[in-house]
Amino acid sequence: MGGTRIASVSGLRGVVGDGLDPTVVVEFAAAYASGCASGPIVVGHDGRVSAQVFTSAVLAAVTATGRDALLVGPTATPTIGRLVRDQAAAGGIQISASHNPSKYNGLKFFQPEGMVLSAAQGRDVLDRLHRRAFGWASWDALGRVRSLDDPDQSHLKHVLNIVDVDAIRRRKFTVVLDACHGAGGRLGAVLLRSLGCKAVVLGALPDGRYDHPPEPTEANLHAFSAIVPATGAVVGFAQDPDADRLALVDETGRYIGEELTLALAVSRRLAQVRGPLVLNLSTSRVSEDLAVRLGCPVHRTPVGEIHVVERMRAEGAVLGGEGNGGVIDPRVGFVRDSFVAMALVLDLLAETGEPLSQLVEALPKYAMVKDQYPLAQDGSPDGIAALWDKITAAHPEAKADRRDGLRLDWSDRWVHVRSSNTEPIVRVIAESVDSATSRALADQIGRWVTSGGAA
Known part of the structure; x- marks a missing residue:
């Protein structure tokens, strides 16, 4: 994938005009929609300057694969999940780059149960994208766009039901x-x-x-x-x-x-x-x-x-x-x-x-440090795994969890280091009962990351 763009099992995110353009969005959305069962697909977006451009691209992709689109406009991501369930939809697409700055945008996909795609489902979308296996519909089987006038109603009702109003x-x-x-x-x-x-x-x-x-x-x-x-x-x-x-x-x-x-x-x-x-x-x-x-x-x-x-x-x-x-x-x-x-x-x-x-x-007291670093020169899966091996070997007294990057646990502190799924960085998070210990632990792991394991 070229430009400033990351396509993963979590969806798509990139810089508008530098890797993320309507052509990319059409193909990615079509790869997703082509794998959906029959039924409409909910389409919404967060608040971004580029929202209208990519909404048009997503609607074109969805309807061109023969699915109807339920257009909800600027709507919160959790509301999209609720709508997918309430509308018995085949899925949903949220056009969003979450917390990223204005120049970013992206796509997040939902399964019919109203939650985001599993890793396996995300891999299926990527596979269809790479094979260009788009299920384009004939002229007489194209989908249609229908707007939902009050997309928040059900979500509001469910939230109010969980508290003493x-x-x-x-x-x-x-x-x-x-x-x-x-x-x-x-x-x-x-x-x-x-x-x-x-x-x-x-x-x-x-x-x-x-x-x-x-x-x-x-x-x-x-x-x-x-x-x-x-x-x-x-x-x-x-x-x-x-x-x-x-x-x-x-x-x-x-x-x-x-x-x-x-x-x-x-x-x-x-x-x-x-x-x-x-x-x-x-x-x-x-x-x-x-x-x-x-x-x-x-x-x-x-x-x-x-x-x-x-x-x-x-x-x-x-x-x-x-x-x-x-x-x-x-x-x-x-x-x-x-x-x-x-x-x-x-x-x-x-x-x-x-x-x-x-x-x-009255809450338990901890001090957390969150850092991020650019990927080391060898950012391949094997290179990253080797880095985790070196850090683990240097801390034999800690309990190691390798399910997602590397987390090391001690009785009074922990650190988690992992590659981001949405940005070309490594995140380091450390927590202990005092800020000095957390800072020292995060800095120590950060030196391992930036040196590629030479610390």
Whole structure:
């Protein structure tokens, strides 16, 4: 694949005009649609400047393979998953580059059960793409495009059903939402109003004209964090452009982040019902500690939404998620869902009567460091595997997990190093009880990565 573009079992992502163009999108979408069973395919997009261009390309691909397209416009990724189930669709396509900057766009595909493709299904799409095995329809068998006027209704209903709506309404919370000019503003505003909140919504228009870099990190949300206490809000919610991730800011303006979004959701859900929790290998121990305290089993999976979802289904988990602010509640759907996260956090605030800052203070304390490095010269699978071997051999006292890159566990710390599926980088995440230990561990592993194993 040429240019700045990554095609993987997770879908397609690239830089518009530098590897990602309408021709690429048509072929990739056609490769997916050609493998779908009969039935319509839901098509939506997040808030990006290039959304219209690639929506036209996807609609052409879907209808040219003889499938009908259900067009929903700017719609959150978790809502797409819900719609695929509700419409008994053959699948879904979300045009999104998640948290990446404006110059990026991409495609994410769904299976009929309303969750993203499995690794095997993703490989099938790639195989059809490489073989150019497109199932083009004849002129009299082309699909049609139909628009859905209210795509959020079912998703909203399911989210409201998982919380005590009356209790939240009685509190009349003031809440600030940064929708990041993405796809989450429409449903986010309706959800907050339905919960009786006074909602201050920033970046509601899904036009991709971002007020700040779109990933909801502390550095990117500096201005937003100041707005939360200035408005007297009890919490600030910050979505990424496709609204499957959520970061939090407390009532004092302190950035709480994404890892603790999941922890607070876990705290609320496991207080209601005991059951299995599923987390990926890069997720903080905070959520794990909360579950263990309550006697709930915790299962770890490779990074990637589908790995978490498949394990959740296998274990009958009551909740799952990833440390990037992606909460998955099976009562609503099997997609990371910022609206579920917002609802559970508000439910927790209403149930406890405590401010968010105090709830966070009561959580287990860990310090996490997240770094990323360019791939070493030998970025082949064999080269990367050899690097993991060298790092493992240098730390024989640690428990090693090789299911997804390499995770090393000690009693008081852990580190996870892996190649990204969506960017040409290696991610290093380290966590311990203090920031100095986490920083030193991340730096040590980072030196191994950058030297290709010569550290």
